[in-house]
Amino acid sequence: METPETLAASIPDGALLALPPDNSLAPCELARALVRRGARGLRLLGVPVSGFATDLLIGAGCVASVQTSAVTLGEAGTAPRFADAVRRGAIAVIDATCPAIHTMLQAAEKGVPFMPLRGVLGSDVLAHRADWKVIDNPFAQGGADGGDPILLLPALSPDVAAFHAVCADADGNVWVGRRRELATLAHAARRAVVTVERMVAGSLLDDERMAAGTISGTYIDAVAVAARGAWPLGLLDEYAADAAHISDYAKAARTDAGFACYLERHVLPSRSQAAE
Amino acid sequence: MIASHEERLIGAVARLILDPAAPPARHIAVGAASPIPAAACWLVRKLGHKVRLSLLHRPRGNPFTEGSRELFDLAGQGRIDLFFLGGGQIDGQANLNLIGTGDWPGRDARFPGSFGSAFMYFMTPRTILFREEHSPRVLVERVDIVSAPGISPPGVFRRGTAQALVTGRCVFGFDGAGFSLVSLHPGETAAGVRDNTGFDYAGDDAPITPDPTPGELAVLRGPVCDEMRETYPDFCRRVWNAP
Numbered sequence: 146m147e148t149p150e151t152l153a154a155s156i157p158d159g160a161l162l163a164l165p166p167d168n169s170l171a172p173c174e175l176a177r178a179l180v181r182r183g184a185r186g187l188r189l190l191g192v193p194v195s196g197f198a199t200d201l202l203i204g205a206g207c208v209a210s211v212q213t214s215a216v217t218l219g220e221a222g223t224a225p226r227f228a229d230a231v232r233r234g235a236i237a238v239i240d241a242t243c244p245a246i247h248t249m250l251q252a253a254e255k256g257v258p259f260m261p262l263r264g265v266l267g268s269d270v271l272a273h274r275a276d277w278k279v280i281d282n283p284f285a286q287g288g289a290d291g292g293d294p295i296l297l298l299p300a301l302s303p304d305v306a307a308f309h310a311v312c313a314d315a316d317g318n319v320w321v322g323r324r325r326e327l328a329t330l331a332h333a334a335r336r337a338v339v340t341v342e343r344m345v346a347g348s349l350l351d352d353e354r355m356a357a358g359t360i361s362g363t364y365i366d367a368v369a370v371a372a373r374g375a376w377p378l379g380l381l382d383e384y385a386a387d388a389a390h391i392s393d394y395a396k397a398a399r400t401d402a403g404f405a406c407y408l409e410r411h412v413l414p415s416r417s418q419a420a421e
Numbered sequence: 422m423i424a425s426h427e428e429r430l431i432g433a434v435a436r437l438i439l440d441p442a443a444p445p446a447r448h449i450a451v452g453a454a455s456p457i458p459a460a461a462c463w464l465v466r467k468l469g470h471k472v473r474l475s476l477l478h479r480p481r482g483n484p485f486t487e488g489s490r491e492l493f494d495l496a497g498q499g500r501i502d503l504f505f506l507g508g509g510q511i512d513g514q515a516n517l518n519l520i521g522t523g524d525w526p527g528r529d530a531r532f533p534g535s536f537g538s539a540f541m542y543f544m545t546p547r548t549i550l551f552r553e554e555h556s557p558r559v560l561v562e563r564v565d566i567v568s569a570p571g572i573s574p575p576g577v578f579r580r581g582t583a584q585a586l587v588t589g590r591c592v593f594g595f596d597g598a599g600f601s602l603v604s605l606h607p608g609e610t611a612a613g614v615r616d617n618t619g620f621d622y623a624g625d626d627a628p629i630t631p632d633p634t635p636g637e638l639a640v641l642r643g644p645v646c647d648e649m650r651e652t653y654p655d656f657c658r659r660v661w662n663a664p
Contacts, residue, residue: 240526245540270568
Protein backbone atom coordinates (compact mmCIF):
# COMPACT_ATOMS: atom_id res chain seq x y z
CA MET A 146 0.00 0.00 0.00
CA GLU A 147 1.63 3.21 -1.22
CA THR A 148 1.40 6.44 0.79
CA PRO A 149 2.74 9.94 0.08
CA GLU A 150 5.69 8.94 2.31
CA THR A 151 6.54 5.85 0.25
CA LEU A 152 6.25 7.84 -2.98
CA ALA A 153 8.59 10.47 -1.53
CA ALA A 154 11.01 7.70 -0.50
CA SER A 155 11.04 6.46 -4.11
CA ILE A 156 12.24 9.83 -5.44
CA PRO A 157 16.01 9.81 -4.99
CA ASP A 158 18.09 12.80 -3.98
CA GLY A 159 19.30 14.63 -7.08
CA ALA A 160 16.39 13.46 -9.25
CA LEU A 161 15.06 15.64 -12.08
CA LEU A 162 11.53 16.01 -10.70
CA ALA A 163 8.83 17.55 -12.91
CA LEU A 164 5.89 19.35 -11.26
CA PRO A 165 2.80 20.98 -12.79
CA PRO A 166 1.82 24.59 -12.03
CA ASP A 167 -0.51 25.64 -9.22
CA ASN A 168 -3.67 25.52 -11.36
CA SER A 169 -2.99 22.07 -12.75
CA LEU A 170 -2.94 19.32 -10.11
CA ALA A 171 0.19 20.22 -8.15
CA PRO A 172 1.14 17.45 -5.67
CA CYS A 173 1.44 19.47 -2.47
CA GLU A 174 1.11 16.58 0.01
CA LEU A 175 3.88 14.75 -1.83
CA ALA A 176 6.03 17.90 -1.63
CA ARG A 177 5.43 17.98 2.13
CA ALA A 178 6.43 14.30 2.31
CA LEU A 179 9.65 15.11 0.43
CA VAL A 180 10.41 17.82 3.00
CA ARG A 181 9.74 15.35 5.83
CA ARG A 182 12.06 12.77 4.30
CA GLY A 183 14.79 15.41 4.03
CA ALA A 184 15.21 15.17 0.25
CA ARG A 185 18.33 16.93 -1.06
CA GLY A 186 19.68 18.12 -4.37
CA LEU A 187 16.41 17.82 -6.29
CA ARG A 188 16.45 19.34 -9.76
CA LEU A 189 12.95 20.68 -10.25
CA LEU A 190 11.27 21.19 -13.61
CA GLY A 191 8.24 23.52 -13.79
CA VAL A 192 5.80 22.36 -16.47
CA PRO A 193 5.79 25.02 -17.68
CA VAL A 194 5.84 27.28 -14.59
CA SER A 195 6.33 26.70 -10.87
CA GLY A 196 4.47 27.71 -7.75
CA PHE A 197 3.75 26.80 -4.15
CA ALA A 198 5.29 23.30 -4.02
CA THR A 199 8.50 24.53 -5.64
CA ASP A 200 8.81 27.42 -3.19
CA LEU A 201 8.22 25.07 -0.25
CA LEU A 202 10.85 22.59 -1.45
CA ILE A 203 13.40 25.37 -2.08
CA GLY A 204 12.80 26.84 1.38
CA ALA A 205 13.26 23.45 3.03
CA GLY A 206 16.67 23.00 1.38
CA CYS A 207 15.57 20.14 -0.88
CA VAL A 208 16.51 21.81 -4.18
CA ALA A 209 19.73 22.26 -6.16
CA SER A 210 18.26 23.75 -9.33
CA VAL A 211 15.01 24.86 -10.93
CA GLN A 212 14.31 24.78 -14.64
CA THR A 213 11.16 26.77 -15.27
CA SER A 214 9.49 29.59 -17.19
CA ALA A 215 8.38 31.46 -14.05
CA VAL A 216 7.96 30.95 -10.31
CA THR A 217 4.97 32.71 -8.78
CA LEU A 218 2.34 32.33 -6.08
CA GLY A 219 -0.25 33.88 -8.40
CA GLU A 220 -2.49 36.41 -6.64
CA ALA A 221 -0.34 36.04 -3.49
CA GLY A 222 2.60 37.49 -5.40
CA THR A 223 6.29 36.66 -5.34
CA ALA A 224 7.47 33.20 -4.37
CA PRO A 225 9.54 34.35 -1.37
CA ARG A 226 11.87 31.38 -0.80
CA PHE A 227 12.67 31.21 -4.52
CA ALA A 228 13.43 34.94 -4.66
CA ASP A 229 15.63 34.66 -1.57
CA ALA A 230 17.50 31.65 -2.95
CA VAL A 231 18.17 33.46 -6.24
CA ARG A 232 19.44 36.51 -4.36
CA ARG A 233 21.81 34.34 -2.30
CA GLY A 234 22.84 32.25 -5.29
CA ALA A 235 21.74 29.16 -3.32
CA ILE A 236 20.08 27.45 -6.27
CA ALA A 237 20.81 27.32 -9.98
CA VAL A 238 18.01 28.78 -12.11
CA ILE A 239 17.68 27.48 -15.65
CA ASP A 240 15.27 29.86 -17.32
CA ALA A 241 13.07 28.59 -20.13
CA THR A 242 9.93 29.90 -21.78
CA CYS A 243 6.61 28.04 -21.45
CA PRO A 244 6.20 26.51 -24.93
CA ALA A 245 9.85 25.43 -24.94
CA ILE A 246 9.23 23.21 -21.91
CA HIS A 247 6.12 21.72 -23.50
CA THR A 248 8.08 21.14 -26.72
CA MET A 249 11.04 19.44 -25.00
CA LEU A 250 8.58 17.06 -23.31
CA GLN A 251 6.73 16.46 -26.58
CA ALA A 252 10.03 15.48 -28.22
CA ALA A 253 10.65 12.99 -25.40
CA GLU A 254 7.13 11.56 -25.68
CA LYS A 255 7.68 10.98 -29.41
CA GLY A 256 11.08 9.44 -28.81
CA VAL A 257 12.80 11.91 -31.14
CA PRO A 258 16.00 13.77 -30.14
CA PHE A 259 14.72 17.31 -30.70
CA MET A 260 11.84 19.43 -31.91
CA PRO A 261 11.74 22.92 -33.42
CA LEU A 262 9.91 25.91 -31.96
CA ARG A 263 9.18 29.32 -33.47
CA GLY A 264 9.94 32.55 -31.62
CA VAL A 265 12.48 32.95 -28.80
CA LEU A 266 15.27 34.25 -31.14
CA GLY A 267 16.84 37.35 -29.61
CA SER A 268 15.68 36.51 -26.07
CA ASP A 269 18.34 36.36 -23.34
CA VAL A 270 16.69 33.08 -22.30
CA LEU A 271 18.20 31.58 -25.46
CA ALA A 272 21.55 33.31 -24.85
CA HIS A 273 21.82 31.40 -21.54
CA ARG A 274 20.88 27.98 -22.93
CA ALA A 275 23.98 26.22 -24.28
CA ASP A 276 21.75 23.16 -24.83
CA TRP A 277 19.41 24.97 -27.28
CA LYS A 278 20.48 25.37 -30.90
CA VAL A 279 19.43 27.54 -33.83
CA ILE A 280 19.58 26.23 -37.38
CA ASP A 281 18.36 27.51 -40.72
CA ASN A 282 15.09 25.80 -41.64
CA PRO A 283 16.12 23.11 -44.15
CA PHE A 284 12.61 23.13 -45.63
CA ALA A 285 12.60 26.86 -46.38
CA GLN A 286 12.34 28.00 -49.97
CA GLY A 287 15.92 28.10 -51.12
CA GLY A 288 16.85 25.33 -48.65
CA ALA A 289 19.05 25.69 -45.62
CA ASP A 290 20.53 28.88 -47.02
CA GLY A 291 17.05 30.40 -47.21
CA GLY A 292 17.73 32.45 -44.14
CA ASP A 293 14.89 31.20 -41.91
CA PRO A 294 16.53 30.63 -38.52
CA ILE A 295 14.58 28.39 -36.14
CA LEU A 296 15.18 27.12 -32.61
CA LEU A 297 15.77 23.40 -31.93
CA LEU A 298 15.08 22.07 -28.45
CA PRO A 299 16.46 18.81 -27.08
CA ALA A 300 14.12 16.09 -25.82
CA LEU A 301 13.78 16.21 -22.04
CA SER A 302 12.84 13.13 -19.98
CA PRO A 303 12.34 13.94 -16.30
CA ASP A 304 13.49 11.20 -13.92
CA VAL A 305 10.16 11.49 -12.12
CA ALA A 306 6.90 13.30 -12.88
CA ALA A 307 4.60 13.89 -9.91
CA PHE A 308 1.06 15.25 -9.76
CA HIS A 309 -2.13 14.99 -7.75
CA ALA A 310 -5.07 13.59 -9.73
CA VAL A 311 -8.71 13.25 -8.78
CA CYS A 312 -8.98 9.46 -8.78
CA ALA A 313 -7.34 6.22 -9.82
CA ASP A 314 -8.47 2.65 -10.42
CA ALA A 315 -6.85 -0.67 -9.49
CA ASP A 316 -5.10 -0.80 -12.91
CA GLY A 317 -3.21 2.40 -12.11
CA ASN A 318 -5.18 4.53 -14.57
CA VAL A 319 -5.53 8.07 -13.22
CA TRP A 320 -8.11 10.74 -14.07
CA VAL A 321 -6.94 14.33 -14.66
CA GLY A 322 -10.07 15.79 -16.28
CA ARG A 323 -9.33 18.51 -18.76
CA ARG A 324 -5.71 18.89 -17.66
CA ARG A 325 -4.60 16.57 -20.40
CA GLU A 326 -1.22 18.28 -20.80
CA LEU A 327 -0.26 16.09 -17.84
CA ALA A 328 -0.47 13.10 -20.18
CA THR A 329 2.46 14.51 -22.16
CA LEU A 330 4.37 14.89 -18.91
CA ALA A 331 3.63 11.30 -17.87
CA HIS A 332 4.52 10.02 -21.35
CA ALA A 333 7.85 11.89 -21.34
CA ALA A 334 8.98 11.02 -17.80
CA ARG A 335 10.92 7.88 -16.89
CA ARG A 336 8.64 7.38 -13.89
CA ALA A 337 5.34 8.98 -12.88
CA VAL A 338 4.12 8.94 -9.29
CA VAL A 339 0.63 10.19 -8.54
CA THR A 340 -1.37 10.98 -5.45
CA VAL A 341 -5.17 10.92 -5.74
CA GLU A 342 -8.18 11.98 -3.72
CA ARG A 343 -9.67 8.48 -3.88
CA MET A 344 -9.67 5.09 -5.57
CA VAL A 345 -12.63 4.12 -7.76
CA ALA A 346 -14.06 0.70 -8.61
CA GLY A 347 -13.87 -0.65 -12.15
CA SER A 348 -11.69 0.69 -14.95
CA LEU A 349 -11.63 4.40 -15.86
CA LEU A 350 -10.80 3.38 -19.43
CA ASP A 351 -14.01 1.32 -19.72
CA ASP A 352 -16.07 4.49 -19.20
CA GLU A 353 -16.27 6.48 -22.45
CA ARG A 354 -16.98 9.70 -20.55
CA MET A 355 -13.93 9.31 -18.30
CA ALA A 356 -11.48 7.80 -20.80
CA ALA A 357 -10.49 11.06 -22.54
CA GLY A 358 -9.43 12.60 -19.22
CA THR A 359 -7.62 9.44 -18.10
CA ILE A 360 -3.90 8.72 -18.29
CA SER A 361 -3.31 5.04 -18.86
CA GLY A 362 -1.62 3.03 -16.12
CA THR A 363 1.00 2.17 -18.76
CA TYR A 364 2.67 5.46 -17.83
CA ILE A 365 1.99 5.47 -14.08
CA ASP A 366 4.43 3.75 -11.70
CA ALA A 367 2.86 4.33 -8.32
CA VAL A 368 -0.39 5.72 -6.90
CA ALA A 369 -1.12 6.74 -3.31
CA VAL A 370 -4.27 8.14 -1.77
CA ALA A 371 -3.85 11.60 -0.25
CA ALA A 372 -7.18 13.24 0.53
CA ARG A 373 -6.99 16.98 -0.15
CA GLY A 374 -3.52 16.30 -1.49
CA ALA A 375 -3.43 19.50 -3.55
CA TRP A 376 -4.11 21.70 -0.48
CA PRO A 377 -3.58 24.65 -0.12
CA LEU A 378 -4.04 24.73 -3.88
CA GLY A 379 -7.32 23.84 -5.53
CA LEU A 380 -8.22 20.75 -7.52
CA LEU A 381 -10.43 21.13 -10.62
CA ASP A 382 -14.06 21.29 -9.44
CA GLU A 383 -13.31 19.20 -6.32
CA TYR A 384 -12.19 22.08 -4.09
CA ALA A 385 -11.02 25.67 -4.44
CA ALA A 386 -7.62 26.99 -3.47
CA ASP A 387 -7.22 28.12 0.16
CA ALA A 388 -6.34 31.70 -0.79
CA ALA A 389 -6.04 32.87 2.83
CA HIS A 390 -3.54 30.11 3.63
CA ILE A 391 -1.44 30.85 0.55
CA SER A 392 -1.43 34.54 1.39
CA ASP A 393 -0.36 33.74 4.99
CA TYR A 394 2.39 31.49 3.61
CA ALA A 395 3.59 34.26 1.28
CA LYS A 396 3.93 36.59 4.28
CA ALA A 397 5.48 34.06 6.68
CA ALA A 398 8.00 32.80 4.13
CA ARG A 399 9.52 36.25 3.63
CA THR A 400 11.88 35.49 6.53
CA ASP A 401 13.89 32.39 7.45
CA ALA A 402 12.25 32.32 10.88
CA GLY A 403 8.76 32.73 9.48
CA PHE A 404 9.34 29.91 7.03
CA ALA A 405 10.74 27.64 9.78
CA CYS A 406 7.59 28.29 11.82
CA TYR A 407 5.44 27.45 8.82
CA LEU A 408 7.26 24.13 8.35
CA GLU A 409 6.84 23.26 12.05
CA ARG A 410 3.17 24.04 11.95
CA HIS A 411 2.06 22.66 8.57
CA VAL A 412 4.67 20.28 7.16
CA LEU A 413 6.84 18.50 9.73
CA PRO A 414 5.34 15.71 11.85
CA SER A 415 3.99 16.79 15.20
CA ARG A 416 5.52 15.18 18.30
CA SER A 417 2.43 13.04 18.84
CA GLN A 418 2.49 11.77 15.25
CA ALA A 419 6.22 11.09 15.50
CA ALA A 420 5.63 8.98 18.61
CA GLU A 421 3.07 6.76 16.91
CA MET B 422 -21.34 58.84 -14.20
CA ILE B 423 -17.69 59.49 -13.41
CA ALA B 424 -15.17 56.93 -14.64
CA SER B 425 -12.65 55.55 -12.18
CA HIS B 426 -8.95 55.31 -13.04
CA GLU B 427 -9.29 51.58 -13.73
CA GLU B 428 -12.33 52.13 -15.94
CA ARG B 429 -10.38 54.68 -17.99
CA LEU B 430 -7.57 52.18 -18.50
CA ILE B 431 -10.07 49.48 -19.47
CA GLY B 432 -11.66 51.91 -21.96
CA ALA B 433 -8.26 52.81 -23.42
CA VAL B 434 -7.35 49.14 -23.92
CA ALA B 435 -10.78 48.42 -25.47
CA ARG B 436 -10.31 51.23 -28.01
CA LEU B 437 -6.93 49.77 -28.97
CA ILE B 438 -8.52 46.34 -29.46
CA LEU B 439 -11.09 47.91 -31.80
CA ASP B 440 -8.58 50.15 -33.65
CA PRO B 441 -9.60 49.77 -37.30
CA ALA B 442 -6.01 50.42 -38.44
CA ALA B 443 -4.75 47.32 -36.54
CA PRO B 444 -5.01 43.72 -37.76
CA PRO B 445 -8.43 42.20 -36.94
CA ALA B 446 -8.95 40.70 -33.47
CA ARG B 447 -11.16 37.67 -33.98
CA HIS B 448 -9.58 35.53 -31.25
CA ILE B 449 -8.00 37.16 -28.20
CA ALA B 450 -6.19 35.31 -25.43
CA VAL B 451 -5.54 36.74 -21.98
CA GLY B 452 -2.96 35.36 -19.56
CA ALA B 453 -2.79 35.24 -15.77
CA ALA B 454 -3.22 38.19 -13.42
CA SER B 455 -4.51 40.59 -16.09
CA PRO B 456 -7.81 42.02 -14.82
CA ILE B 457 -7.68 45.25 -16.86
CA PRO B 458 -6.93 43.57 -20.22
CA ALA B 459 -9.52 40.89 -19.42
CA ALA B 460 -12.13 43.54 -18.59
CA ALA B 461 -11.33 45.38 -21.83
CA CYS B 462 -11.91 42.18 -23.80
CA TRP B 463 -15.21 41.57 -22.04
CA LEU B 464 -16.24 45.17 -22.72
CA VAL B 465 -15.58 44.70 -26.45
CA ARG B 466 -17.56 41.48 -26.42
CA LYS B 467 -20.47 42.84 -24.35
CA LEU B 468 -20.70 45.83 -26.69
CA GLY B 469 -21.67 43.31 -29.37
CA HIS B 470 -18.42 42.80 -31.28
CA LYS B 471 -17.90 39.25 -32.43
CA VAL B 472 -14.72 38.07 -30.75
CA ARG B 473 -13.61 34.75 -29.28
CA LEU B 474 -12.04 35.15 -25.86
CA SER B 475 -9.73 32.53 -24.37
CA LEU B 476 -9.09 33.44 -20.77
CA LEU B 477 -6.31 31.20 -19.57
CA HIS B 478 -7.06 31.39 -15.87
CA ARG B 479 -10.81 31.25 -15.84
CA PRO B 480 -11.55 28.49 -13.33
CA ARG B 481 -14.81 27.49 -15.04
CA GLY B 482 -15.41 27.60 -18.75
CA ASN B 483 -11.69 27.46 -19.41
CA PRO B 484 -11.52 26.75 -23.15
CA PHE B 485 -8.43 24.56 -23.07
CA THR B 486 -8.39 20.80 -22.58
CA GLU B 487 -4.61 20.58 -22.92
CA GLY B 488 -3.66 23.46 -20.65
CA SER B 489 -1.31 26.16 -21.78
CA ARG B 490 0.27 23.80 -24.30
CA GLU B 491 -2.87 24.22 -26.39
CA LEU B 492 -2.66 28.01 -26.15
CA PHE B 493 0.90 27.97 -27.49
CA ASP B 494 0.01 25.56 -30.27
CA LEU B 495 -2.91 27.82 -31.27
CA ALA B 496 -0.63 30.84 -31.28
CA GLY B 497 2.04 28.99 -33.25
CA GLN B 498 -0.49 28.25 -35.97
CA GLY B 499 -1.59 31.87 -36.10
CA ARG B 500 -5.02 31.22 -34.55
CA ILE B 501 -4.60 33.90 -31.84
CA ASP B 502 -4.86 37.46 -33.16
CA LEU B 503 -4.04 39.46 -30.05
CA PHE B 504 -2.32 38.82 -26.74
CA PHE B 505 -1.36 41.03 -23.79
CA LEU B 506 2.07 41.26 -22.21
CA GLY B 507 3.68 43.39 -19.51
CA GLY B 508 7.08 43.52 -17.91
CA GLY B 509 9.06 44.40 -14.82
CA GLN B 510 10.99 46.58 -17.26
CA ILE B 511 9.95 47.78 -20.74
CA ASP B 512 12.32 49.80 -22.92
CA GLY B 513 12.06 52.15 -25.88
CA GLN B 514 12.41 49.32 -28.43
CA ALA B 515 9.49 47.51 -26.74
CA ASN B 516 11.84 44.90 -25.30
CA LEU B 517 10.26 43.18 -22.29
CA ASN B 518 12.01 42.02 -19.11
CA LEU B 519 10.04 39.61 -16.95
CA ILE B 520 13.14 37.89 -15.55
CA GLY B 521 14.88 40.36 -13.25
CA THR B 522 17.34 43.20 -12.76
CA GLY B 523 21.09 43.12 -12.26
CA ASP B 524 23.19 40.16 -13.33
CA TRP B 525 21.57 37.09 -14.87
CA PRO B 526 19.21 35.61 -13.75
CA GLY B 527 18.10 38.65 -11.75
CA ARG B 528 20.47 38.81 -8.79
CA ASP B 529 19.33 42.35 -7.80
CA ALA B 530 15.58 41.79 -8.05
CA ARG B 531 14.20 38.59 -9.45
CA PHE B 532 10.86 38.81 -11.27
CA PRO B 533 8.81 35.62 -11.76
CA GLY B 534 10.23 34.68 -15.18
CA SER B 535 9.55 34.97 -18.88
CA PHE B 536 6.36 32.83 -18.94
CA GLY B 537 5.49 32.41 -22.64
CA SER B 538 6.50 35.93 -23.66
CA ALA B 539 9.54 34.87 -25.72
CA PHE B 540 7.14 32.96 -27.98
CA MET B 541 3.82 34.80 -27.87
CA TYR B 542 5.34 38.20 -28.75
CA PHE B 543 6.41 36.74 -32.13
CA MET B 544 3.34 34.68 -32.90
CA THR B 545 0.40 37.09 -32.69
CA PRO B 546 -0.15 39.83 -35.31
CA ARG B 547 -0.27 42.32 -32.47
CA THR B 548 0.37 42.63 -28.75
CA ILE B 549 -1.00 45.26 -26.41
CA LEU B 550 1.49 46.01 -23.63
CA PHE B 551 -0.04 46.91 -20.29
CA ARG B 552 1.83 48.06 -17.20
CA GLU B 553 0.07 50.25 -14.69
CA GLU B 554 3.22 51.49 -12.91
CA HIS B 555 4.65 54.26 -15.09
CA SER B 556 8.00 55.17 -13.52
CA PRO B 557 11.63 55.44 -14.62
CA ARG B 558 12.38 52.10 -12.94
CA VAL B 559 9.84 50.30 -15.12
CA LEU B 560 10.04 52.26 -18.38
CA VAL B 561 13.79 52.17 -18.93
CA GLU B 562 16.14 53.17 -21.72
CA ARG B 563 17.38 49.59 -22.04
CA VAL B 564 16.11 46.51 -20.18
CA ASP B 565 18.69 44.68 -18.04
CA ILE B 566 17.55 41.32 -19.44
CA VAL B 567 15.55 40.72 -22.63
CA SER B 568 12.81 38.14 -22.00
CA ALA B 569 11.21 38.92 -25.34
CA PRO B 570 12.56 41.33 -27.96
CA GLY B 571 10.26 43.99 -29.41
CA ILE B 572 12.08 44.11 -32.73
CA SER B 573 13.65 41.24 -34.71
CA PRO B 574 16.14 41.42 -37.58
CA PRO B 575 14.93 40.73 -41.13
CA GLY B 576 14.53 37.02 -41.84
CA VAL B 577 13.33 36.10 -38.33
CA PHE B 578 9.80 34.69 -38.49
CA ARG B 579 7.55 37.11 -36.68
CA ARG B 580 3.89 37.96 -37.22
CA GLY B 581 3.82 41.19 -35.24
CA THR B 582 5.00 43.17 -32.25
CA ALA B 583 3.63 45.75 -29.83
CA GLN B 584 0.69 47.80 -31.07
CA ALA B 585 0.72 50.08 -28.04
CA LEU B 586 1.71 50.43 -24.40
CA VAL B 587 -0.95 51.45 -21.90
CA THR B 588 0.28 52.69 -18.50
CA GLY B 589 -1.32 54.37 -15.52
CA ARG B 590 -0.35 57.76 -17.02
CA CYS B 591 -0.77 57.54 -20.80
CA VAL B 592 -1.09 55.56 -24.00
CA PHE B 593 1.97 55.15 -26.23
CA GLY B 594 1.77 53.83 -29.79
CA PHE B 595 4.55 51.63 -31.19
CA ASP B 596 5.47 51.79 -34.89
CA GLY B 597 7.94 48.90 -34.98
CA ALA B 598 10.88 51.16 -34.17
CA GLY B 599 9.92 53.39 -31.25
CA PHE B 600 7.12 54.74 -29.09
CA SER B 601 5.10 57.92 -29.56
CA LEU B 602 2.70 59.57 -27.15
CA VAL B 603 -0.93 58.96 -28.18
CA SER B 604 -2.90 60.34 -25.23
CA LEU B 605 -2.46 61.49 -21.64
CA HIS B 606 -4.80 60.23 -18.95
CA PRO B 607 -6.77 62.96 -17.14
CA GLY B 608 -4.57 64.80 -14.63
CA GLU B 609 -1.29 63.94 -16.36
CA THR B 610 0.95 66.44 -18.14
CA ALA B 611 3.33 65.96 -21.04
CA ALA B 612 6.23 67.09 -18.83
CA GLY B 613 5.23 64.71 -16.04
CA VAL B 614 5.11 61.74 -18.40
CA ARG B 615 8.48 62.69 -19.90
CA ASP B 616 9.96 62.90 -16.34
CA ASN B 617 8.65 59.47 -15.45
CA THR B 618 9.74 57.71 -18.64
CA GLY B 619 13.28 56.39 -18.91
CA PHE B 620 13.18 55.96 -22.69
CA ASP B 621 12.88 58.59 -25.40
CA TYR B 622 9.68 58.77 -27.44
CA ALA B 623 8.10 61.02 -30.05
CA GLY B 624 5.55 63.71 -29.30
CA ASP B 625 4.48 65.78 -26.30
CA ASP B 626 1.36 67.32 -27.76
CA ALA B 627 -1.29 64.70 -27.15
CA PRO B 628 -5.01 64.76 -26.34
CA ILE B 629 -6.55 63.57 -23.09
CA THR B 630 -7.44 59.86 -23.04
CA PRO B 631 -11.22 59.85 -23.48
CA ASP B 632 -13.36 58.44 -20.68
CA PRO B 633 -15.63 55.51 -21.37
CA THR B 634 -19.09 56.70 -22.43
CA PRO B 635 -21.99 56.37 -19.95
CA GLY B 636 -23.19 53.39 -21.99
CA GLU B 637 -19.79 51.72 -21.74
CA LEU B 638 -19.60 52.41 -18.00
CA ALA B 639 -22.98 50.76 -17.52
CA VAL B 640 -21.78 47.68 -19.40
CA LEU B 641 -18.57 47.58 -17.35
CA ARG B 642 -20.38 47.85 -14.02
CA GLY B 643 -23.01 45.27 -15.00
CA PRO B 644 -22.27 42.41 -17.39
CA VAL B 645 -18.46 42.84 -17.49
CA CYS B 646 -18.21 42.78 -13.69
CA ASP B 647 -20.42 39.66 -13.64
CA GLU B 648 -18.06 37.84 -16.02
CA MET B 649 -14.96 38.90 -14.07
CA ARG B 650 -16.05 38.10 -10.52
CA GLU B 651 -15.07 34.47 -10.39
CA THR B 652 -11.54 35.01 -11.74
CA TYR B 653 -10.82 38.41 -10.18
CA PRO B 654 -12.90 38.75 -6.99
CA ASP B 655 -10.56 41.26 -5.33
CA PHE B 656 -10.41 43.49 -8.41
CA CYS B 657 -14.21 43.48 -8.76
CA ARG B 658 -14.64 44.33 -5.07
CA ARG B 659 -12.14 47.17 -5.27
CA VAL B 660 -13.29 48.72 -8.56
CA TRP B 661 -17.01 47.99 -8.61
CA ASN B 662 -17.89 47.19 -4.98
CA ALA B 663 -19.00 43.78 -6.15
CA PRO B 664 -20.10 41.48 -3.32
